[in-house]
Amino acid sequence: MNLKYLLIILIAGKLSSQKISGKILTEKKEPVSDARIGISNEDIGGITDKDGNYSIDISTVESSKILKVVVNGYEPFQIKLSDFAALKNHSIFLKEKSMNIEEVHIIPKKYVAKNFGTKNSKRVYCGYNSEDVNKIFQEYAIKVRNNKKLKIKKINVELSSVALEKPALLIFDVQNSINDYPGTSVVNETLKLTISNENIQNNRISLDVSDKNIWLNEDFFISVRISEDFKGKMYFGGNIFAFSKSTYFRNYFGEWKKYSSGEPSINVDVLVEK
Structure with missing residues (x-):
């Protein structure tokens, strides 16, 4: 040979x-x-x-x-x-990215507070169970349709049920839309939130990103995943028969997949231009 x-x-x-x-x-x-x-x-x-x-x-x-x-x-x-x-x-x-951050001036009279996404927490939709290793590495995302200038203030997740064996780390991201699927991140840093059973209020967890200067004027995606050392159970609420909405999910860097007719209870508080 x-x-x-x-x-x-x-x-x-x-x-x-x-x-x-x-x-x-x-x-x-x-x-x-x-x-x-x-x-x-x-x-x-x-x-x-x-x-x-x-x-x-x-x-x-x-x-x-x-x-x-x-x-x-x-x-x-x-x-x-x-x-x-x-x-x-x-x-x-x-290698650290070189960032050119433009200063943005907000005129309060021109912006109004709104919330986009799903808030239902009564019905279990999706989530994480440390006994099911295959799903620990799954990332979920929702699409927010938008054609106005807005700033993201908070990212929220409505929980249907939760039982943590130790504090859990959630990792969020904001991505642009490419061919109607999550694309590349528009955030300059990793968005992390550590939670415990004691600091979950009204079945909601929230990450304040008002100081991150996240501005958008087109469709975007909000994604969330859990750290691999997660122990316990955490289930998101959601709308199962929301035929106008979709759930996006993937493992690691696998291809994003879309499940139509439902959406997990992920939502964002924003300031949007009138």
Whole structure:
């Protein structure tokens, strides 16, 4: 057999049985926690712990696929899987994005407070159970239709039921719309909220983002996911027979999927231009 083809077969065989571990760090060598590392358009990946450590099983992944890391506030990292697997050191260093933030002046008389999304908390719709490992890595999103200038003040989730065994970390994002699906983040940092049983008021959890300067003038998506160390149960309320709305969901960096005729109870408080 030609030596060239033998080497290709050996490399492919090694890749098909490989588990990769490493760290995700900033350029200053600071750990990046709760960062997702995964295979583009595949339901395969991992999430870093508080020290930036990750582990990802690529046993069933084609070597030609793309491995990626996307963290708000940093330049996206991506590399061909076979090239990454061949490296001796699998630590990933993220480069901070250069942000040009324009100052926005609000004239109170021109804006009005509104809420967009779903508020129903009486009916269980979707959520997380630490005993069901497959769903821990699922991310849910809703679409907000918009054609006016607005600023997001709060992101809210209405809970149907919750029983936490320890404080839980939720990670939110605001994304633009690409082909009617969640696209890229419009936020300059990771939006996190730690909650416990004691600080959940009226079955609602809220993240105040009024200081994040999130302005939009087109359709957008609000997404939420849970940290991988989640312990307990947390179920979102929702509208099951809302035929004009849809639920968007994915695992890791898998393709976004859409379930029509329903929406989880995720909503946003905004200031919108009259």
